[in-house]
Amino acid sequence: xxxxxxxxxxxxxxxxxxxxxxxxxxxxxxxxxxxxxxxxxxxxxxxxxxxxxxxxxxxxxxxxxxxxxxxxxxxxxxxxxxxxxxxxxxxxxxxxxxxxxxxxxxxxxxxxxxxxxxxxxxxxxxxxxxxxxxxxxxxxxxxxxxxxxxxxxxxx
Amino acid sequence: xxxxxxxxxxxxxxxxxxxxxxxxxxxxxxxxxxxxxxxxxxxxxxxxxxxxxxxxxxxxxxxxxxxxxxxxxxxxxxxxxxxxxxxxxxxxxxxxxxxxxxxxxxxxxxxxxxxxxxxxxxxxxxxxxxxxxxxxxxxxxxxxxxxxxxxxxxxx
Numbered sequence: 001x002x003x004x005x006x007x008x009x010x011x012x013x014x015x016x017x018x019x020x021x022x023x024x025x026x027x028x029x030x031x032x033x034x035x036x037x038x039x040x041x042x043x044x045x046x047x048x049x050x051x052x053x054x055x056x057x058x059x060x061x062x063x064x065x066x067x068x069x070x071x072x073x074x075x076x077x078x079x080x081x082x083x084x085x086x087x088x089x090x091x092x093x094x095x096x097x098x099x100x101x102x103x104x105x106x107x108x109x110x111x112x113x114x115x116x117x118x119x120x121x122x123x124x125x126x127x128x129x130x131x132x133x134x135x136x137x138x139x140x141x142x143x144x145x146x147x148x149x150x151x152x153x154x155x156x
Numbered sequence: 157x158x159x160x161x162x163x164x165x166x167x168x169x170x171x172x173x174x175x176x177x178x179x180x181x182x183x184x185x186x187x188x189x190x191x192x193x194x195x196x197x198x199x200x201x202x203x204x205x206x207x208x209x210x211x212x213x214x215x216x217x218x219x220x221x222x223x224x225x226x227x228x229x230x231x232x233x234x235x236x237x238x239x240x241x242x243x244x245x246x247x248x249x250x251x252x253x254x255x256x257x258x259x260x261x262x263x264x265x266x267x268x269x270x271x272x273x274x275x276x277x278x279x280x281x282x283x284x285x286x287x288x289x290x291x292x293x294x295x296x297x298x299x300x301x302x303x304x305x306x307x308x309x310x311x312x
Contacts, residue, residue: 020306080231089231
């Protein structure tokens with residue numbers, strides 16, 4: 001099961017590849033342009049960028065780098081998904097690194113809705129691929145909430 | 157080529173799995189016990205632990221966590237290796253995160269010698285597997301040094 005989910009997610013992610021070339025950097029910027037345009041309330045988590053427009057993101061060195069970081073994280077999730085213990089360890093590490101941002105714990109699941117929306121701007125997601133992302137999101141969120149709880153942090 | 161290298165590295169890493177259970181936590185501690193015992197000079201990079209013995213590592217909550225982090229990073233390298241652009245992006249991200257430690261750039265390649273030595277304490281590495289790790293180390297180091305150079309940092 002997890003092998004097929006991983007395969008479908010990886011295939012769709014091949015349309016938003018990380019890298020040092022301009023086209024790859026743009027894939028990263030495009031995530032934040034999509035994110036901030038469609039979910040402006042969530043800009044509150046990006047100190048100093050609470051009012052950023054898509055145009056601001058486009059010109060921002062910070063979001064060029066941040067774009068690569070977020071894309072890489074999602075690629076790593078897909079690459080590791082077939083090895084569930086590694087995947088879950090990466091989820092926990094991701095949670096640990098976000099501790100300082102005091103995020104609403106409901107956002108961990110919501111992220112995947114945002115990401116699917118972004119990915120739809122890069123490629124068509126067929127039914128099986130959408131379901132694969134939903135499955136990964138569910139497994140991610142389950143591990144995230146358990147780890148938040150075990151870490152004494154707010155969880156849902 | 158990279159698929160077979162990934163397969164061999166992943167197989168050997170299955171003997172040093174990450175996780176929340178005691179056996180997994182011990183795999184992580186064991187890395188630092190091996191590291192500090194065999195390369196005591198490199199403890200200088202671990203502020204506050206410059207004189208740590210294997211016994212100190214064993215009792216340390218910091219190195220329980222650090223052990224999981226290092227094992228996870230190596231698992232992610234192996235999981236992503238068949239997708240070279242993702243692998244190289246993870247290398248660059250790893251370099252970025254270590255910038256603050258001002259490491260000798262020669263240590264990026266040397267790390268894999270340490271890691272293979274550790275892994276030998278967990279499982280027998282046959283010739284093909286040793287060569288697979290050497291190949292991954294070479295590709296890792298090539299990307300690491302280019303990225304250090306592009307970042308205006310010391311490189312070899």
